[in-house]
Amino acid sequence: MLSFIRKRSVASLISLVGLIVMVFFLSRMTGDPASLFLPVEASAEMKQQFRELHGLNDPLLVQFGRYVGDVVTGDLGESYRKARPALDVVTEAFTWTLWLALITMSLVTSAAIVVGSLAAFRSGGFFDRIASMLSLIGASVPDFWLAIVAIVLFSVNLAWLPTSGTGSVLHWILPIGVLFVRPFGIIVQVVRGSMISALSSAYVKTARAKGVRSGPIIFIHALRNAMLPVITVIGDQAASLLNGAVVVETIFGFPGVGKLMIDSILQRDFNVVLAAILVTALAIFLMNLLIDLCYALLDPRIRH
């Protein structure tokens, strides 16, 4: 197992280095940060001064060499716009995103497994039809629309919840509720499909013939075998949340890493872009490692 983790770590490290090199040079190709930091009326001298102060006048390879040297010592540079260490800006935002992703995915996973399994158990029945229809709607509904409708309904009309922000537990309900819908719809469908296949297998028929009750058949015998594809999809959905839920962050005023990344790209705040990509890539690498470990735990064939 340790050897497996080591191999995965080396492969991820190589990907990470490739990613940083690519993003460094691609971001520089988008243009000059001085022209966005300063207004259009700023003089050429002011723009030149800005470039000098931030080392943007040096040849690209010199800038890259300096960046790599700094990264090795743990310094990811300073945000041009915020005059703060880029890593501080990113970790602050990433903490919000991480909590949002953790809570949402925990709720989504629990709910989707139960609903998907029950739908598969009586495939074609009333519950299955309702679950399939709702999951299809959930997987397709645009989150910006859902977010606005949720605010109008629950905040403006019913006055049950605050419109946006992060001040209290109530502030988290709408963003999590909106983020919940799409992965829930997708995972329910995967769980259902995978469980239908598992429930029709010989070992389930044997268990039924032996008089095992429905609960243990679904949640002990079939579910464990049906979980491998489900875990893959959960990983995909969690990765997209870790990259930042831009729409939800924007509408609900959640200071997460997705909006930060988009803003930094648009403002050419290169150090923040690179730091954000580094941090989210590391998080996704760790999550993938976790998923691989889950595979190994669930399926002895992978372990051995």
Add this chain to the structure above:
Amino acid sequence: MKKTLISGALIAGATLFSALSPALAASGAIKIVLPEEADLLEPCMATRSNIGRIIMENVSETLTELDVRGKKGVMPRLAEKWEQNADGSWRFHLRQGVKFSDGTVFDAKDVKHSFDRVMSDKITCEAKRYFGGMTITTNVVDDNTIDIKTQPVQPILPLLMSLVTIVPESTPMQFVREPVGTGPYKLTNWTPGQQIVLETREDYWGKKPSVTKATYLFRADPSVRAAMVQTGEADLSPSISQLDATNPKTDFSYLDSETVYLRIDHNIAPLNDVRVRKALNLAIDRQAFLGTLVPEGAVLATAIVPPTTLGWNPDVKQFPHDVAAAKKLLAEAKAAGVPVETPITIIARTANFPNVTEIMEAIQAQLQEAGFKVELKFVEVAEHETYYSKPFKEGRGPQLVAAMHDNSKGDPSFSMFFKYASKGTQSGFSDPKVDDLIQRASAAVGDERARLWSQLIAYLHDDVVADVLLFHMVGFARVSEKLDFKPTIATNSMLQLSEIGIR
């Protein structure tokens, strides 16, 4: 155990209550929701709107300020009075008994240091752009008097001083995130991404404002900002969308100092011909946009500066919508050998202002109806800058750059050089008479200054036909009924809390 449970329940209850409690305007504490968070709260960057709206004249004050509500012009703030010396320099007499929020006493050395910071090459202060091409020398006469000399002599230096925020002498030559100022408020909390809180100072030199505490919240979506004021989560949003401005009791429009226009590149045929430029202006039905794609309160523009600006010329009239006249001018130009059939490209910026896509498409259709061949190209902000500002690309075709220009500063000098002088960064032409008028108007004072700006505005519009001026835009604000506040033309860049009353 029981005690713990009760305490937990009380804390949870309080937390839930705080989430739904309305903004507490009656107590003097208000909440303001803005579209964009300040990146940093650096006083020398306060001319940038997302920073200025929070700290300008609230935390950091200036020597002078422009009266945007009345017609008093430049008014005293930290300077009580000023006069021009015989050598052209300006002497400012500073207010006494003023303290910074860190307790230090304000004096002339602070003004000198503030200027040194703005002009320093160790940081890139945005305020420096207003002093481009000038050499500035400051001379501390005594603790309460300072001479500021500019080369060349700057007749509107007192107005320019309304853009230089004063910091204590101890402020380092690097960007700060916790501003120290002489204003009525001090920064008490900044939780990045969430809120900024300003609270009143007991030792402020001026009148105590009604608002004792202002919490700034940031929401990018205009519907959410409007909903927050509606539900009581905030008391004021100075910028909501026109679609959300539906409640006459709380929502109103205000002229917001932005002017939309098409910058004409006079260097490339057929746009180098004045008949073609006139035809462009005649072909557009500006009136048809008002109340449809452009808010009803918008004003048709005859100058790049809004009507509240010094020297704005009421005698200059908009071009009428006259397609026949446009066609006739095009035919004349064609007969004279001007290649009027060359396709002209309108370059517009995505999301530059509400309905920009539809407005540009309508303009394209109107120009085509008059006989122009027009293409429309939308680009993002950074690419737009490469079309809008010099150096212009070699080998480019004829272009009209759709842009929006903001001047709430009360004087055309903040616009005219950049937009129309031969060396102006966004100027699409070179005309010696325009250069001369800009130079003379910039150096003039009083009525002569206003007269020269008026003359320039008329010459640019009627004779040069410098560009296609479209609209002075309006913004929409939602203000809680608990507040007594009306936005002004400066609200885009500055939101003085002391101007907000509580009913």
